[in-house]
Each structure stands twice: as C-alpha cells, then as structure tokens.
Amino acid sequence: MRVLLVAYGSRGDVEPMLGLGTALRDLGAEVRVCAPPDFAELSADAGIPLVPLGRSLRETATKAVTGTAKPPAESLSERAARMVTATYESVVAAAEGCDAVVATGLIPAAAAARSAAEELGIRYLFVAFFPSYLPSPHHPPLAWPGRPLPPDETDNRVLWDQNAEHLNALFGAAIDTHRAAVGLPPVDDVRDHVLTDRPWLAADPLLSPWPQSADLDVVQTGAWIRPDERPLPAELEAFLDAGEPPVYVGFGSMPVREAPDVARAAVEAVRARGHRILLSRGWADLAPTDEDGDCFPVGEVNHRALFGRVAAVVHHGGAGTTTTAARAGAPQVVVPQMADQPYWAGRVAELGIGVVHEGPTLTLDSLSAALGEALTPGTRARARDLAAAIRTDGATVAAELLRNTVDPS
Known part of the structure; x- marks a missing residue:
C-alpha cells in the first residue's frame, strides 16, 4: 500500500500526519508527505520523505503577524486559485502510484488534493484535528479571520449554512475553474466536497469528544501522535x-x-x-x-x-x-x-x-x-x-482503518 499525506498548514497539521505515516509504515506501507518546506527536517526525523508544498509558511505567517507583509496584489479568491493550481500539480505528481490520499489543512489545498485523487482514480480521505472544523448542530463553525460570526445568531445550523455560503463565495470559482481545466466536473458545495460525508477526526475522545448527530458520519480515531524517543539535551x-x-x-x-x-x-x-x-x-x-x-x-x-x-x-x-x-x-x-x-x-x-x-x-x-x-x-x-485516560493508539487505529478501507480483503 502506498499513501500520500497532504497537509498545508502549521506544525499542528503536519506532525499528526507524520504520526499516521509512522503507523502506516509499521504496517508495511510506503508513505510520503506533501507539506510546506518548513517541515523538511521534522519529516526527515520521522523517516518520511517530504514533497515541498508552496513557500515557507513561517515566513508568510511572521510577516502577517508582525505587520511587515506588503498589501496583497491579488484578492483572496485569486490567491486561492493560485494555491489550488500549485497544490494540484504537486499532489498529482507525488500521488502517482499511490492507493490513497489523506488530506487536511486549508480548504483550497485540500480541494486540490481531492481533485488529484479523482484524476488518478484513488481513494481520498479528509481528516480534522478538532471538532469545530466539522459541521454539527452542537457547535458553531470556526470563525474566519476578518469574518467573525454574527453575534445575534445563536442557531448553529444557520451559522453552518452561512459558513457553506461563505466558502462557496471565496473558493468555489477557483476550484471549479481548475477542475474544468483538468477535465473534472464542478462541485455543488465546496465544504461538503472537501470534507466528504465521512471525514475522520484525529482527536482524543476524552479531550475532544465528537457530539454525535445525524448530519455527518464522523470517524473518531483518537489523536495521531508521532513517536518520539529522543533524550533531552x-x-x-x-x-x-x-x-x-x-x-x-x-x-x-x-x-x-x-x-x-x-x-x-x-x-x-x-x-x-x-x-x-x-x-x-x-x-x-x-x-x-x-x-x-x-x-x-x-x-x-x-x-x-x-x-x-x-x-x-x-x-x-x-x-x-x-x-x-x-x-x-x-x-x-x-x-x-x-x-x-x-x-x-x-x-x-x-x-x-x-x-x-x-x-x-x-x-x-x-x-x-x-x-x-x-x-x-x-x-x-x-x-x-x-x-491516565488519554489514548495513545489513535495513529495505529487510523492506519489499520485506512489499510482495511483501501484493501478490504
């Protein structure tokens, strides 16, 4: 079994993927990860090859936080279009010969990963590392920077509907334009397309329980923890x-x-x-x-x-x-x-x-x-x-589940 892990995000997105990758490798799988170049050393320490995705995230984030970034010359939608194209090109090349793509992180990047999986005819799975990334009537959606949740709205279903509309408005055109260019059909709903109807939740069920509902069939595996046996300096x-x-x-x-x-x-x-x-x-x-x-x-x-x-x-x-x-x-x-x-x-x-x-x-x-x-x-x-009650087997649970999903025999 060969698996590509795609994580366009911070260390909090990349390190759990390396935890899954280690567990998959223990089962005999071949694994590589597509992530920002900032995590090349982390990936090397885990023994998992890294395919660089985009530019340095640390440099971009530092400029944004410290106010030293130049005003963007393009809109958010234009930047999303560029991210979709660049991610697709990296993922479709890296996933050649793979049996599955597991993705997390920014919506445009994950959408590109799904397009690449469709193009190659392989399995696509999305994973979230905390519940409020996934729709549920039991909690509101994550507030986007510059777009806080309306303070007068308390119905979570309404808030999630607004969230879907917002993501469609931001990223729908960029995703559909790219899909058309590579011969894939348009998507009806960006969020549902990226998350799928059966996303995984890699979080400890005690620390971060998923509130069960009929809206989404979430598979909670437990947190994906990268083994680390290094002694302290x-x-x-x-x-x-x-x-x-x-x-x-x-x-x-x-x-x-x-x-x-x-x-x-x-x-x-x-x-x-x-x-x-x-x-x-x-x-x-x-x-x-x-x-x-x-x-x-x-x-x-x-x-x-x-x-x-x-x-x-x-x-x-x-x-x-x-x-x-x-x-x-x-x-x-x-x-x-x-x-x-x-x-x-x-x-x-x-x-x-x-x-x-x-x-x-x-x-x-x-x-x-x-x-x-x-x-x-x-x-x-x-x-x-x-x-004492925190589970430590989440990555192993997920690796075995993925193996059974890709090869039910």
Whole structure:
C-alpha cells in the first residue's frame, strides 16, 4: 500500500500526519508527505520523505503577524486559485502510484488534493484535528479571520449554512475553474466536497469528544501522535535537575507581535510565582531578556519527555501541545491566538486541567493571575488523573482503518 499525506498548514497539521505515516509504515506501507518546506527536517526525523508544498509558511505567517507583509496584489479568491493550481500539480505528481490520499489543512489545498485523487482514480480521505472544523448542530463553525460570526445568531445550523455560503463565495470559482481545466466536473458545495460525508477526526475522545448527530458520519480515531524517543539535551537535563520543576512557556509554530516584550512579561510572571522558566523559542523566537540562571532557552526537544517534569505548560492552545501536556499530567495555561486555539482553551478549562489566559497578549499581571489558578493542588490533581485516560493508539487505529478501507480483503 502506498499513501500520500497532504497537509498545508502549521506544525499542528503536519506532525499528526507524520504520526499516521509512522503507523502506516509499521504496517508495511510506503508513505510520503506533501507539506510546506518548513517541515523538511521534522519529516526527515520521522523517516518520511517530504514533497515541498508552496513557500515557507513561517515566513508568510511572521510577516502577517508582525505587520511587515506588503498589501496583497491579488484578492483572496485569486490567491486561492493560485494555491489550488500549485497544490494540484504537486499532489498529482507525488500521488502517482499511490492507493490513497489523506488530506487536511486549508480548504483550497485540500480541494486540490481531492481533485488529484479523482484524476488518478484513488481513494481520498479528509481528516480534522478538532471538532469545530466539522459541521454539527452542537457547535458553531470556526470563525474566519476578518469574518467573525454574527453575534445575534445563536442557531448553529444557520451559522453552518452561512459558513457553506461563505466558502462557496471565496473558493468555489477557483476550484471549479481548475477542475474544468483538468477535465473534472464542478462541485455543488465546496465544504461538503472537501470534507466528504465521512471525514475522520484525529482527536482524543476524552479531550475532544465528537457530539454525535445525524448530519455527518464522523470517524473518531483518537489523536495521531508521532513517536518520539529522543533524550533531552544534557544541558536541559542539568537545568531540570538543579531545582524545583520549572514552568514551560512556548507558542510553537505561532509568531507573536513584540516577542521581546512577551518574553519579558512571561519571565517576570513566572518568577513572581516563585518558579524557574523554560522559554521555548518556536516561531516567535522567544529568548531570555537577561542572564539570570533561572531562565533556560529551549529549542526543538521531545515535549513528551519534557512536560512530565514541569510545574505547568503555558502555550498557544494548539492541538498537539494541548494533547501532549494533557498526556503528561501538566497543568496548562492556554493563551489562544487564532483558529482552533480558543476551542482547545475552552476544553482545558471545562476539564479543570488548566485555565484560559485573558486575551491573546501576555502581561506580567495577566499571566501571574492565570498561573495562580493553574498551579493550585486541585488543578494538578485533575491533570494527573486525566492523563491516565488519554489514548495513545489513535495513529495505529487510523492506519489499520485506512489499510482495511483501501484493501478490504
């Protein structure tokens, strides 16, 4: 069996795909991944070949967040058309000889992946990593940047209908124009076409349950976790051993505005609570603002090994970081910035395993207050109790399901 994994998105989209890829490879499958070039090293570490998709996502995201990007010379619809064409060309070449394409990420890219699968006559599957990407009467759709949900509308079905209309207006023409150019028929509904009537949900059922409904036949496999057996660097081990558990602060593949100010506020707030600090660089390029020995800069390390040795995890609320911290039993302070992050922040608070930071920008006072709640004995006890119930077999479940789907015999 040969499988192509397509993920046009951040690390939170790519790393779970590498988890699935590893599980598929363990079953004897040949796997490659189509993703932004930023994740070439991550993919190489997993032993899965990467086909670069588009330009550097980190560079694009950093310019957008810091306000250094030039005003776009083309409309969103025009950019979507370019993404559809470029993704299709990459995917149709990379998927040659494959039995299936599994896609996630931005709608235009996933639509192109489905077109490529149709052209090659192979199986297409879509996966979401959090429930609110998928239509349900039990929750509203994800709010798009620059297009907040109408505050006076509370009927989720109406909101999802509006969501479908919005996606059709943004991407329908670009997708249909490209499909016509490669000899494929137009689509009636962009969202339904991309998601299919049986999408997969790769999220832990305790952390992120799917509210069952008759609208969509969702297959929840559990979270796709990439195996990571790397030891922690010796310098980090020495820092951890030199005192009480520190507080980890990091924003993963999320750039932030005024990174030095954010780093300074984080360090001062953690110190105010009497703890040492692990400051993760990430795409925000966070760095210590002084030379005191209580703050240690962290690069690319094994979070699974690290989070079990910290007092709390302060993070942006990505699916992977939330799940890893929950598995480790570490209390969390979630500082959501965008996309699925408010959802994960809400789940952490509902489960009582951490708190939601007030607003997307850290200050000494705001983070100190949030840490005061997260570091209580009750929160730590709930986090430890829940950790034992988090499933670790999601990628294996999905790999076996995919094998049975592609080859029922």
